[in-house]
Amino acid sequence: MNGQDREVLLEVSGLTKHFGKNEVLRGIDTTIYRGEKIAVIGPSGSGKSTFLRCLNRLEEPTAGAVLLHGEDIVTTKKINECRQKMGMVFQHFNLFNNLTVLENIMFAPVKIGKARLKKRRAAARRLKIRQFFGKDRDRQIETGPSLAQLEKEAKDHAFELLELIGLADKASAYPSTLSGGQRQRIAIVRALAMKPEVMLFDEPTSALDPEMVGEVLELIKKLADDGMTMVIVTHEMGFAREVATRVMFMDGGKICEEGPPEQIFGAPKNERLREFLSKVL
Amino acid sequence: MLFFQQIWQAISTQKYILLFLEGFKTTLIIAVGASVLGLVLGTLVSVVKIAAQRNRRSVLLRIPEFICNLYVSVIRGTPVALQLFIMAFAILAIRGFPLELTAILTFGINSGAYVAESLRAGIQSVDLGQTEAARSLGLSEAQSMFSIVIPQAIKNVIPAIGNELIALLKETSIVSMVGIVDLTNAAKIIGAGNEMATYLAPMVVAAIFYLAVVYLLIFAVRAIERKMKQSEQHIDEKKAEKCRVRMEKRMKAIEANYQKEQLRRKSA
């Protein structure tokens, strides 16, 4: 577990968030390497969700930086491009109620692909006009796949993902007709449809009936085994112990202790962590 | 008995019925034109208001937000008859400017303010998680607003918007005050004529026209509401069948590919 030879994916430094006078994050520093599975644990109100939501700027940080491949998410103008590389899964699933399961999964890839295609076509048109006047003769712009191709690819990918979770027969159902476990698994593959480099989970099983927790954790585990980088806020200590490569204990808006699960659960040093573990284990 | 005779006279005399139909047409044109304008304006205004509210830091949105707030409060705070007079006798008092167009603009601008408020409430009633999910996938604010939030908001506000359009249809009757011959004015003209010599019968006929359209609208709104509820609660059988067929095809293709692969391996 030597950090030097691994690729840095996210570099968080001095991350601070205030809600009015309430200091929820008080300077978080950490580096997330590709392939890491990080479990974030801590008491309620310690700022875990806020930390996760600052990573993709769903919450505007008050200060600090979050570098994704060197681009600062906090100040970037291309926040949408950055978010496409980071999938997020919410406690309450947040599937789009007005779309079917298939449409939920295809929606973002098609919409974003379309916008990109439009942009490229406009650029190609402008170039053509310039070339007509004898400029930039040697340049060329690839417009990429056509709209039909784009849609077909997205559809095939969506079906592949649905097959992965065994819900292909629900492709044309609306979210309101599905169970919580099914909804959450679909929410996970919806995020995967954008082919993200890192997945952020905010208590993905907290809103589920106990009998459905297993199927969702199993899917997350499968992703972990496939090498996906992930940050999971969770109260499932057993799961954290089993899947995480690093556990982060947060309290009072700070990372109090972090390390491999054996250390955190086996030999906790921090007093607050020991107290927390004695309550939840 | 005389009353029914008069009603019969009002709808059987060609001169009268033509005038009724002419007035009815004018009423419909004004109502439909104003509805379209109102819906477009209302959507724009509500989106601006919500966008400004969600991006408090953006100075750029402050000015349009101020204009929208001013628009909504002025329109909702003054009588529509006064608005019509101001438009017809002051702002658009241009020789040759069609009065019907003035009416469409007035009522469109008027209902736009009411639609905006309904729609804004509807947008706010859509769970913020829907927007967050869309944004977390990398969609822009506009994309998530127009493709995810507004369709759901519209579903929530269809009853309110339906009521607004019904109210609009009835309110158009005040255009008679600026001399437009709409349904109400047609009834008045007929009633004032020497042959009829009563207002009651033609007014009742006009009322029946209004009632018919209002009931049609009520039924339409209910049908749309029912349709929308259904589509989200049940699996669309046709769509499901299509998906099943697709799936089978795909599985077959995968199978065929696999067989080919196996054959190639064997021969190699």
Ligand SMILES: Nc1ncnc2c1ncn2[C@@H]1O[C@H](COP(=O)(O)OP(=O)(O)OP(=O)(O)O)[C@@H](O)[C@H]1O
């Ligand atoms: N939008 C907000 N506005 C104001 N205060 C907020 C907001 N979101 C969170 N907070 C506050 O920030 C603090 C930390 O919240 P956060 O949701 O990050 O905690 P958490 O560790 O995720 O807790 P839990 O385990 O209950 O989910 C809480 O005190 C909460 O009241």
Ligand SMILES: [Mg+2]
């Ligand atoms: Mg939380």
